[in-house]
Amino acid sequence: MELVLSFTEENYLKEIYHLFQESNTPVSTNAIAEVMNTKAASVTDMIKKLSAKGVVSYQKYHGVKISDKGQKAALQVIRKHRLWEAFLVDKLKFNWDEVHDVAEQLEHIKSPLLIKRLDEFLGHPKYDPHGDPIPDENGEFKAKPQAPLSTVENGAEGVVVSVKDASASFLQYVDKMGIYIGAKIRVIEKVEFDGSLEILIDNKRTVFISKEVSENIWITE
């Protein structure tokens, strides 16, 4: 009765976990197709397989919910992804924009001993290079209280805690702006019209960022 998921099943489950976390309501077939870069028909097939394995519950035409069993499995994949990202940055001197694609591969390596030892080798890190929390062996984690820059008030101040887009293009842009995990940000002005922001970084540099960018940079409350 041991749960074994394929490479592909793990990827679907991980995305379903994230989507379910965001809304706490059943996840639609189309939403999954979107993030997985596949077609709705493929998603329907996969959902049936995941449902048969008990990691999601599925009501035809009404989307999927992740089960406790599925949640546990998803969190172990996420744990591996983030531990590997930490390894790549801390030990192999990768930049934070170079790690995601490699971690997408490494997260599927099956070896409990490897993850245990990697975690020890890294000193049990609590956060990955993007500020995301690393679940422990039981799937437990604690995210720092945080809010997207896009929702804070004029004049508000905080420290960058995490970034929510791991794409190389986004992270390289963030680098160029002088923004990093731990940077001190003050919102100078929020433009009503388009939601763009003028911000002061580390009391030194003023930059303008779009609403879209500000939604992906989260600071302490």
Add this chain to the structure above:
Amino acid sequence: MELVLSFTEENYLKEIYHLFQESNTPVSTNAIAEVMNTKAASVTDMIKKLSAKGVVSYQKYHGVKISDKGQKAALQVIRKHRLWEAFLVDKLKFNWDEVHDVAEQLEHIKSPLLIKRLDEFLGHPKYDPHGDPIPDENGEFKAKPQAPLSTVENGAEGVVVSVKDASASFLQYVDKMGIYIGAKIRVIEKVEFDGSLEILIDNKRTVFISKEVSENIWITE
């Protein structure tokens, strides 16, 4: 025109490389089936694919030879396998009998930067935990001159350079006998009847090993 091999194609090619090295004659379908734990019919199918990609040359009914292109590709997989084994032992404190299965997975991770950095992180190791040489980025490597214990004369002496079986059961047995890479071995007596050996390890301990075991332990000449 860039060569892309699937996970499975890489595994076939690696084994074809090893088999071709051993004999320097065309490798038979059955020989491949044996080491790949598949059936001859599956091998024939795969050989056609590898041939279409130019990594092997194939004469129907007369076996396959690996091409230069194939050799290069195989050596890069072998390089990754051995680098990961070195990482697991040197950094994550794995025993030498615990690394092979994990390395079988890790060797397929696609990221030139990862391998470059891993190699640097490990200090450009020349040999893996089993004494096998690690090819460099150009596929070049130098194995130490060595011969299997089974072929040396009575009274011969040497230092263990490598072991040729990476299975956990073999390596654990080798451990128990007190044999390791670097151990000094003297052949006390070779039994004509079954080829078994009585050997002295590090001038301290005398043990008996079968012919089969002695074929997998290689010492300096």
Add this chain to the structure above:
DNA sequence: TTTCATTTTTAGACTAATCTAAAAATAGAA
């Protein structure tokens, strides 16, 4: 409460990797 745009599922095909069973080719013994 009916209509219809949108979403979801089904049907049928395709590719990669595998299998079994049968046919074909090879090579060594007679």
Add this chain to the structure above:
DNA sequence: TTCTATTTTTAGATTAGTCTAAAAATGAAA
């Protein structure tokens, strides 16, 4: 040189994951 045991290939299925096109269900507007 012929026979035949063995090896190899082909034929036809199967499974996982994907697709397109068509059918079915949903739900919100009229």
